Amino acid sequence: MALLPILEFPDPRLRKVASPVTVFDLKLEVLIDDMFETMYDSQGIGLAATQIDVHKRLLVIDVSESKDSPLVFINPSFEIIEDELSEYDEGCLSVPGFYETVSRPKGIKVQAQDRKGEKFEIEAEGILATCIQHEIDHLDGKLFVDYISALKRQRIRSKLEKEHKKSA
Ligand code: QAP
Ligand code: CO
Numbered sequence: 215m216a217l218l219p220i221l222e223f224p225d226p227r228l229r230k231v232a233s234p235v236t237v238f239d240l241k242l243e244v245l246i247d248d249m250f251e252t253m254y255d256s257q258g259i260g261l262a263a264t265q266i267d268v269h270k271r272l273l274v275i276d277v278s279e280s281k282d283s284p285l286v287f288i289n290p291s292f293e294i295i296e297d298e299l300s301e302y303d304e305g306c307l308s309v310p311g312f313y314e315t316v317s318r319p320k321g322i323k324v325q326a327q328d329r330k331g332e333k334f335e336i337e338a339e340g341i342l343a344t345c346i347q348h349e350i351d352h353l354d355g356k357l358f359v360d361y362i363s364a365l366k367r368q369r370i371r372s373k374l375e376k377e378h379k380k381s382a
Contacts, residue, residue, distance in 0.1 A: 218252045218266040222378065223309045224371050229355040232262075232269045235288050238331035242272075246286055246329055249274045254281060258307045260345045262352030265308050273349040277341050287326040290350055295337065296321025302344045304358045312370050314362045318347045 221228050235242065245268065253261040253274055262273040275285045299317040306312075321339045324346055328334055338346055348358060359367045 215251045216248045217255055218248055220252065220256065220261075220265050220307050221267055223306075223357060223359060223374055225308075227267055228264060228308055228352070228357060230264065230269045231355050232264055232271045232353040235270050235272055235327070238288075238327075238329070243329055246272070246274060250276075250284055253307070256307050259341075260349045261307060262349045264352045264355070271353050273346075273353065275342070275345050275349060277345055286329050287324065287346065287349070288328065288331075290324055290326035290346070290353075292322040292324045292346065292350065294319040294321070295323050296339065300340070300344065302341060304344070304348060306348070306358055308352075309357065309359060309370060309374070312359075312373075314358065314366065316344075316348075316358050316361045318344050322346065 249261050249263065249266065252266065253276070259277045260273065260275040263270045271290065272286070272288045273290065275287070276283050296319065298320045300320040301315050301317050303313045304316045320343060321337065322343050323335060323337050325333065325335050351357065359370055
């Protein structure tokens with residue numbers, strides 16, 4: 215297993231649109247396991263392949279308290295089944311140290327493939343629905359900071375750019 219470096223805002227590679235996964239092989243399984251290891255090690259609840267500079271439509275999530283409910287979504291898509299909005303204070307491993315309230319549809323039905331390529335469908339609400347939408351956004355080059363004011367986004371950008379200069 216391996217820990218993978220996570221891209222941080224405003225890295226332009228976070229803006230790439232990911233392509234569908236077409237090959238379900240051992241290499242994909244190793245990538246999935248490395249993504250879980252990286253996510254758990256960083257105290258995350260979700261990680262999209264885009265964040266580790268792999269531009270394939272794949273994400274991992276575990277929103278459980280006990281960190282024992284790993285979920286893999288490959289080539290995910292969703293439809294809104296409950297268009298009432300729910301608000302969460304969202305964070306992101308690619309925007310470390312910053313949290314902002316974001317509103318998203320409350321209930322969704324997700325279609326995806328599992329690590330073997332088998333299709334499945336689940337309904338999600340609450341934090342899971344929010345997390346799935348946040349991670350699918352990554353695959354389309356979108357970040358939660360795109361939903362906040364330009365002023366707040368610019369402040370976050372400046373602070374992170376300063377951090378990056380310090381550690382460069
Ligand atoms: C997306 O985010 C999410 O700033 C997943 O210093 C977050 O795993 C969906 C993290 C909240 C719904 C609600 C962020 C870890 C992890 C940080 C994450 C940090 C350390 C973020
Ligand atoms: Co994120």
